[in-house]
Amino acid sequence: MTTWQGRVLEVEVGAVAHGGHCVARADGRVVFVRHALPGEHVRVEVTEDNGGSFCRGDAVEVLKPSPERVTPPCPLAAPGACGGCDWQHAAPSYQRELKAAVVAEQLSRLAGIEREVVVEELDGGVLDWRSRVRLVAGRDGRAGLRAHHSHRVVALEDCPIAVPGELTDVLARRWRPGSELEVTSDGDGRTHVRELSTVRGKVRARQLSGGVAVQHAAGRDWRLDAHGFWQVHPAAASTLAAVVAEWAEAPSGGSAWDLYAGVGLFASVLASQVGESGRVLAIESGRRAVSDGERNLEDLPQVSWQAGRVEDVLSAAEKPVDVVVLDPPRKGAGKPVVESIVAGQPDRIVYVACDPAALARDLATFASHGYALTALRAFDAFPMTHHVECVALLS
Known part of the structure; x- marks a missing residue:
């Protein structure tokens, strides 16, 4: 097949897709288009073509704009320029609608879950947030x-x-x-x-x-490696901690696991719920994060720390457990971790996710073990980009 690299196509732009682009079709092939919005009529220059069923391109001319199109606040948010943002050309409220559509589509396609999704705005607006x-x-x-x-x-x-x-x-x-x-x-x-x-x-x-x-979140001051993990949006840590506190409902004197614990943000929330007679196991692979977490939560003796891979540590963890909170990396938890969580027989699982596709795949695995999605919230923790933060409650 002759490559379409560099070819300019005139297309009608279809639905949004995961990854910061929309789907169009030309001559029987799928074209993933950046810098466009659903419903627009655009000219697309093909930027990548490996000869398969799809190619990628940039909208270099908008012939029929969407009413949701705006002028990007940054001149580098344009074809061939900076790749840091995906949706500067969309009105902020419409960006959240696009992200909600992506989350709903991933849940439906990968987990068979039909659910209306609303992406909530965080305090501070869409600029000046990236810390x-x-x-x-x-x-x-x-x-x-x-x-x-x-x-x-x-x-x-x-x-x-x-x-x-x-x-x-x-x-x-x-x-x-x-x-x-x-x-x-x-x-x-x-x-x-x-x-x-x-x-x-x-x-x-x-x-x-x-x-x-x-950093300041969940009613505490945190000291940590400046380049270690912490939420990028200044309002995200406290917002997510509040949702975890509402949904975890760890019983007084009970037990909880905080998986991929970072420096212990969610462990601190769980510790306040189980109290001094309860126990919280915080598992984190980064040893610097563990040492920072131990120092930050030294006033909470009910929190114990384990450094290592989650699936390895959980194999020897005390079971059963009442509540599990997990905040895995972008690739998700994966089947071995999900099965290790299920072995703990928790009543409730609170899953914090930064990738809707990974979340949906893991929810499908949880469902095969009898755990259903009972609540979902999504937050625009990365305005102007395609990323979205979700919190899911399973029981």
Whole structure:
């Protein structure tokens, strides 16, 4: 088959799909289109074509715009430019509708669950929220973000979704080409910068400013590795902790597991529910996160920590357990972890997910063991991007 790479197609744009694009069709093939909205008539330049049943492209001209189309606040949110955002060309409320449609479609297709989904807005709006940014230095030493599906670096002057002032110093200087820069703005407004460079095949990290972040959530102050895991949106941690507190209902004197625990945000919530006579097992593979968690929750003796892979630690965990909370990485928990949770016979499971497809696959596995989805909330914790945070309750 002759490649369509570089070809310009005129298409009617169909439904939104998972990943920040919409689906169109041309000459019997599926075209995944970025920078378009459902219902639009656009010209698409094909940017990727591996010769299969589909190809990918950018909407380079909008012939019939959607009423939900707006001017992107960043000039780099355009075809061939920065790949950091997916939906700057959509009105904020419509972005949430698109994400809700994606979550509902993934639940239906992968788990057989039909459910109306509403994506809720977090406090703070759609700009100035991104508290963690990973940049890379281009050939000219200027820091920027990569273009979509590319290693090409798009240099930044600023980033409208980043916390104001967070990137000012980093973008003002030149760096070793290829260096990666991890920038974090913490809950006290301090900026932490770490440079990662590869020398003779080895990655070297150099802390340039800060290093220990202070965050505030769930009624506590947290001190942790500035470049370790923490929710990116400033309002996300407290919002998710509140949902976990409402849904977990861990009994006083009972037992709970906090899986992929990070520094113990949800473990602190569970600990307050089970009380001093109960017990919470927090499992986390990152040893720095475990040590940070132990320090942050040293006033809660009912919380015990285990460093290691969740499926390995759970095999020896005390069972049964009353409640399980899990917040796995983007790939989801997977069948071995789900089956280890089921072996604990929990009454309730609260699943925090940053990828709707992974969530749906795991819900299908839970369903095969008799656990049903009884409640779902979704949050726009990553405005302007295609990402969405979900919390699911199973019983």
